[in-house]
Amino acid sequence: VKPPPFEYEQVESLDEAFELLTENADDAKVLAGGQSLIPLLSLRLTHPEMLIDINRIESLASWDDSAGLRIGALVRHRVAERAPEMVAANPLLAAAVKYIGHAAIRNRGTIGGSVAHADPAAELPAVMMALDGEMECLSRRGTRRLAAADFFLGYLTTALEPDELLVAVQLPAWVAGSGWSFREFSRRSGDFAIAGAAVVLQLDGAGAIADARIALSGVADTAVRATGAETLLIGQSPSEEAWAAAAAAAVADLEPPADLHGSASYRRHVAASMVRAALQEAAHRAEVPG
Numbered sequence: 624v625k626p627p628p629f630e631y632e633q634v635e636s637l638d639e640a641f642e643l644l645t646e647n648a649d650d651a652k653v654l655a656g657g658q659s660l661i662p663l664l665s666l667r668l669t670h671p672e673m674l675i676d677i678n679r680i681e682s683l684a685s686w687d688d689s690a691g692l693r694i695g696a697l698v699r700h701r702v703a704e705r706a707p708e709m710v711a712a713n714p715l716l717a718a719a720v721k722y723i724g725h726a727a728i729r730n731r732g733t734i735g736g737s738v739a740h741a742d743p744a745a746e747l748p749a750v751m752m753a754l755d756g757e758m759e760c761l762s763r764r765g766t767r768r769l770a771a772a773d774f775f776l777g778y779l780t781t782a783l784e785p786d787e788l789l790v791a792v793q794l795p796a797w798v799a800g801s802g803w804s805f806r807e808f809s810r811r812s813g814d815f816a817i818a819g820a821a822v823v824l825q826l827d828g829a830g831a832i833a834d835a836r837i838a839l840s841g842v843a844d845t846a847v848r849a850t851g852a853e854t855l856l857i858g859q860s861p862s863e864e865a866w867a868a869a870a871a872a873a874v875a876d877l878e879p880p881a882d883l884h885g886s887a888s889y890r891r892h893v894a895a896s897m898v899r900a901a902l903q904e905a906a907h908r909a910e911v912p913g
């Protein structure tokens with residue numbers, strides 16, 4: 624299937640992008656890696672009159688780990704997966720990115736594109752939720768920094784205004800000794816997940832759980848944080864019983880969408896299994912401080 628006709632504009636600077644976005648806000652779409660947008664165009668599920676290609680805006684393609692990890696929107700998935708400094712700066716992100724599609728898709732796909740696309744089954748929204756990531760949204764009106772919980776509003780829907788660009792995502796500094804895991808289940812390698820879990824655990828000096836972060840993908844119209852399960856874990860010693868109880872709590876109140884890939888109860892079951900496996904792996908990696 625061929626896309627509907629559109630005007631194509633390649634911009635070299637943020638100024639040029641904002642000029643076009645301001646003039647054509649309701650009729651234009653930003654083109655980054657194109658790994659979601661081009662399929663949507665080809666399936667005629669979106670009909671923008673103009674594509675604004677931002678790939679030549681160099682300032683969006685860099686990242687910086689001097690204060691937490693700030694990742695420009697155009698940084699490709701493959702960089703987060705492979706650049707040793709970036710993997711060290713946030714191993715959960717690196718673990719999650721590996722599950723995105725296939726290598727060819729990760730070579731083109733961008734961090735900003737995945738976050739702006741906001742697919743609830745995608746990996747990066749779950750990582751942003753788990754880590755309390757912040758989205759830097761820029762327009763001619765100025766910068767807005769939105770917490771992940773305020774950014775992801777619904778299925779493929781974010782708080783980005785039509786004249787705004789997502790210019791970067793900001794993650795807090797990685798706490799040394801934290802254990803992490805990203806687990807997801809899909810029928811075939813590279814497919815979107817039926818459900819997934821992003822987990823970070825911190826232990827205290829006595830080996831008890833000092834902090835727990837759990838976010839789920841594929842179980843609601845956005846990625847969700849399992850705060851009840853997190854609270855249950857604080858102060859407990861790592862154990863199979865603790866993981867099982869937290870996994871059950873993480874899915875207890877969920878009403879996942881049913882579709883041809885599985886019923887709601889099947890998705891709940893898969894999500895609980897992913898949480899349990901991710902907790903086991905994160906605990907294995909967590910270090911007792913001191």
Ligand SMILES: Cc1cc2nc3c(=O)[nH]c(=O)nc-3n(C[C@H](O)[C@H](O)[C@H](O)COP(=O)(O)OP(=O)(O)OC[C@H]3O[C@@H](n4cnc5c(N)ncnc54)[C@H](O)[C@@H]3O)c2cc1C
Binds near residue numbers: 787816
């Ligand atoms: C076979 C296949 C398998 C896939 N599997 C997965 C998977 O497992 N997990 C997963 O997460 N994704 C998967 N995808 C989707 C895709 O890889 C990601 O959603 C994609 O990489 C998004 O980044 P992009 O740069 O390609 O965005 P684009 O396709 O260019 O854009 C996506 C959307 O975000 C908007 N956008 C992009 N950048 C910005 C910006 N800076 N500011 C504002 N809006 C912006 C665009 O206008 C568009 O609406 C798969 C795709 C294919 C084709």
